[in-house]
Amino acid sequence: MKRTIIGTLFFTTFLSPAMAADVPFTSEVGEVTVFPRGAEVTRFATGSVPAGDNVVIVSDLPGNLVANSVRVEGTAETQMQIGSVDVRRTIVSENDNLDERKKIERQIEALSDQIAELDQTIINANTRRKMLQEMASSAILPRPTGQGGSIAVSANELKEILTLTATRQDALSKVTEKARIEKRQLSRQIDDLRNQIAQSAPKRRQVTTVSINLNAPAASDARFRIRYNVSNAGWAPVYDARLTLGRQGKQSRVKLIRRANVRQATTDKWQNIKLTLSTARPSAATQAPALSPYIISKMEIRPYARKRVLRQKSTFGARDNMVAPAPQMEVAPPPTVAMANAGAAIALSGFLAEYKIPGKVTISNAGAQKNVIIGEREFKADIAANTTPRLDQTAYLTAKFTLKGGAPYLPGTVLLSRDGVYLGRGHLPLLNPDEEHKLSFGRDDFVKVKRTRVAQKAGESGFVSRTKEDTRKFVTTVKNLHDFPIKVVVNDFIPYATHEDITVKMTPDSTKPTKTNVDKKRGILAWEKTVDAKAEYIIKFGYTVSWPGKMQITPVQ
Numbered sequence: 001m002k003r004t005i006i007g008t009l010f011f012t013t014f015l016s017p018a019m020a021a022d023v024p025f026t027s028e029v030g031e032v033t034v035f036p037r038g039a040e041v042t043r044f045a046t047g048s049v050p051a052g053d054n055v056v057i058v059s060d061l062p063g064n065l066v067a068n069s070v071r072v073e074g075t076a077e078t079q080m081q082i083g084s085v086d087v088r089r090t091i092v093s094e095n096d097n098l099d100e101r102k103k104i105e106r107q108i109e110a111l112s113d114q115i116a117e118l119d120q121t122i123i124n125a126n127t128r129r130k131m132l133q134e135m136a137s138s139a140i141l142p143r144p145t146g147q148g149g150s151i152a153v154s155a156n157e158l159k160e161i162l163t164l165t166a167t168r169q170d171a172l173s174k175v176t177e178k179a180r181i182e183k184r185q186l187s188r189q190i191d192d193l194r195n196q197i198a199q200s201a202p203k204r205r206q207v208t209t210v211s212i213n214l215n216a217p218a219a220s221d222a223r224f225r226i227r228y229n230v231s232n233a234g235w236a237p238v239y240d241a242r243l244t245l246g247r248q249g250k251q252s253r254v255k256l257i258r259r260a261n262v263r264q265a266t267t268d269k270w271q272n273i274k275l276t277l278s279t280a281r282p283s284a285a286t287q288a289p290a291l292s293p294y295i296i297s298k299m300e301i302r303p304y305a306r307k308r309v310l311r312q313k314s315t316f317g318a319r320d321n322m323v324a325p326a327p328q329m330e331v332a333p334p335p336t337v338a339m340a341n342a343g344a345a346i347a348l349s350g351f352l353a354e355y356k357i358p359g360k361v362t363i364s365n366a367g368a369q370k371n372v373i374i375g376e377r378e379f380k381a382d383i384a385a386n387t388t389p390r391l392d393q394t395a396y397l398t399a400k401f402t403l404k405g406g407a408p409y410l411p412g413t414v415l416l417s418r419d420g421v422y423l424g425r426g427h428l429p430l431l432n433p434d435e436e437h438k439l440s441f442g443r444d445d446f447v448k449v450k451r452t453r454v455a456q457k458a459g460e461s462g463f464v465s466r467t468k469e470d471t472r473k474f475v476t477t478v479k480n481l482h483d484f485p486i487k488v489v490v491n492d493f494i495p496y497a498t499h500e501d502i503t504v505k506m507t508p509d510s511t512k513p514t515k516t517n518v519d520k521k522r523g524i525l526a527w528e529k530t531v532d533a534k535a536e537y538i539i540k541f542g543y544t545v546s547w548p549g550k551m552q553i554t555p556v557q
Contacts, residue, residue, distance in 0.1 A: 023049055025058050027226060029268050032363075033276040033354070036410070039233035041065075041268060045224045049076070049216045056212040058226060062267040063089050063206025069229040072212060077220040086211040091204055101200050108193050111186050118179040118186070125176045129169060136165040205267065233264035235277050237412035238371070239428050243381065243399050243441050245419060247484055254381040254401050254439070258374040258409070260355075264365050272360040277374065279353045279410060353407035377405060384487040384528075385444050389451035389476050395488070397444040402436050416441050446481040447488065455542065466549030470556045473507060473542030480531040490527040491518070494543050495556065502553060507542035 027045035045058050061070075070087045074080070210226060240257035260277050264270060355374045363370045379401040387395045397418065403409060409431040416423040416439070423442040431437055455473035460466050478488050495504050513525040531537045545556050 021050065021052065021054050023047065023054050023056050025056050025224065027058050027060055027224075029270055029273055031274045031276070032270055033278050034233055034235045034262055034264075035278050035280055035282060036236070037234045038066075038229060038231050038282060039264065039266075040227060040229050041266075043226045043228075045226060047222065049080070049214070049220055049222045051216050051218050053213075053215050056214065056222070056224065057209060058212070058224070059090075059207060059209040061208035061210060061226070061228065062230065063208055064230065064232070064267065065208055066229040066231060069227075070208070070210060071227045072210065072224060073227075074212075074222055074224040076216070076222040078216065078218050080217075080220070080222065081215045083213040083215065085213070087208060088211075089206055089208050092207055101197055104193050104197050104200075108190050108197075111190050111193075115183050115186050115190075118183045121179045122176050122183075125172045125179070129172045132165055132168055132172075136161055229282070230264075230266045230268070232266055233262075235260045235262045237374075237410045237428075239409075239412060239414040241414050241416050241426075241428075241439055241441075242420075243383075243397075243416075243418045243439075245383065252381045252383045252399065253378055254399050255376060255378045256403075257376040260372050260374055261369045262363055262372060263367075263369045264363055265367060266365055269365065270361075270363040272362060275357040275361040275363070275372065277355040277357065277372075279408065355407075377403075379404065382487070384489050385447040385478070385480075386440070386489045386491070387447075387449045387478070388491040389449050390492050393449045393451055395444045395447035395449050395478070397441045398438050398489075399441060400436060400438040403431050403433055405433050408432050414439070418442065447486065448479040448481065449476065449490075451476045460549055467546055468549050468551075469544055469546050471507070471542065471544040472556070473509075473540070476539040476541065477536055478531065478539075479536040480533060483533050485530050485532050487528065487530045488537055490537075490539055492525050492527075492541060493523045494525060495545060496523045497545075499547075501551065502545070502547045504543055504545050507544060510541045510543075511539045 025045040025047045027043040029041055030044045031042040033040040033042075043058075043061065045056075047056070049056065070085070072082075072085050074082070208228075212224065216222075238259040238261055240255075240259065242255045242257070244253050244255070246252035262275070262277070357372050357374075361370065361372065381399040381401045383397060383399050385395040386398045387393070409428060411430045412428055414426045414428045416426050418441045426439060428437075428439075452475050453472065454475050455471065457471045458469065460468050474492075476490055476492075478490060480486055480488070494506060497504055511527060514528040515526040516524075518524040518526050525541075527539050529537050545553075547553050
């Protein structure tokens with residue numbers, strides 16, 4: 001029967017018992033919970049613990065884990081008591097290529113010996129050349145006779161001496177040049193071998209060692225669960241929105257597939273792990289910043305400033321309005337901003353959600369992202385052709401739907417497709433369950449839009465007080481070429497004035513807009529209508545701007 005080892009241990013610095021035995025354990029990553037920024041890694045270490053006081057040493061944790069985040073839990077066959085947990089960082093060297101390194105070092109040694117022999121050959125050749133020059137110099141000098149005179153060297157003898165000297169000098173020069181060439185080649189080989197040594201040199205890396213001090217009344221197998229946090233990991237949501245248009249009376253639908261791009265650049269190897277994605281942000285601020293009091297008081301002029309003010313008064317006259325500099329307010333530092341088809345099991349807890357990815361997952365730490373599927377939902381969609389012909393005489397198909405489910409949808413990239421055809425990318429904002437959202441699925445070529453200016457008249461009226469007027473009229477035609485009815489939304493604006501002498505009025509023959517001040521934007525209008533198949537919708541729209549004749553206004557559009 002497994003028993004839980006007493007205690008959940010956090011980062012401590014207690015010393016281990018003096019007579020405790022060291023028991024090395026190896027661990028491997030088994031579970032990882034990834035947050036939008038950061039991750040919690042769970043390692044499992046299993047082994048046998050002898051009776052008595054022991055120190056279980058786990059030395060294969062990464063060196064870049066978040067300080068003070070190590071937590072230890074354990075189970076064993078017998079009741080064990082954990083005294084403390086020590087966590088320390090150390091630098092280790094990896095000698096995986098030690099034999100190859102020694103082999104290369106022996107090759108360098110042999111090549112160095114050959115270079116030494118060549119150096120000696122060059123020295124010997126230079127010495128012989130010097131001796132030969134000295135002998136030749138002495139041979140051509142006049143030889144003394146026995147009676148105090150001298151005999152000069154004959155021309156034939158001089159020729160023989162010079163020829164012999166030149167021949168031997170050439171031979172020695174060739175020996176020297178050959179030795180230098182061989183030495184240069186050997187030096188290059190040594191450089192290449194040294195580069196190989198540098199590449200295969202023992203790698204130094206930082207690791208974290210966890211020492212678990214415990215007492216076991218009897219020998220038993222134990223299993224430890226070591227959890228810690230890392231910062232260089234995270235996940236970002238990616239969505240796949242697929243619109244299926246409803247035809248022959250069927251309802252249009254949007255299928256939203258939720259995916260996640262998971263990344264990690266730790267020194268851990270996440271192989272065959274249980275992966276959980278969490279919407280929690282442990283690296284973000286946990287409370288609102290505190291405000292400091294802000295005091296407004298009478299400004300006290302310093303003596304130097306007072307003299308300066310008096311001097312300015314005497315020079316330039318009295319200045320009654322003095323502006324005091326605003327006192328500096330102590331502001332609390334800003335909060336740290338947290339750094340997005342088998343469906344995942346969703347666990348909801350208050351405002352947070354966790355997605356447990358089914359099966360085992362392997363995530364490389366080489367920089368590549370892992371794309372996993374969280375799940376998919378299908379929603380009923382109300383489609384419409386949305387157009388703003390003043391700026392673009394194109395209709396864009398939009399789908400409005402209400403999100404269902406208990407978990408929020410984090411902001412992220414959405415891949416858009418319509419009836420199986422990929423259209424491009426969009427963006428999904430932060431959405432909560434039961435919230436309505438509208439996605440645009442590109443241009444609708446079966447809805448034709450044409451906007452025509454039918455009138456533009458500018459003039460003046462009045463005899464005493466002249467008034468200028470500018471009247472503009474437009475006709476917008478929307479044709480539905482689909483074989484089914486579709487809702488059409490036409491957007492435009494009417495100018496508005498902030499000056500009381502400027503008036504803007506819609507012309508009497510204008511089609512009444514369905515909505516005004518759309519999205520609380522003053523002057524923005526919208527006409528909405530469901531247009532039957534092969535039918536058209538005509539909108540007449542115009543306005544008149546009036547202002548005093550002597551007033552200059554911004555251009556009318």
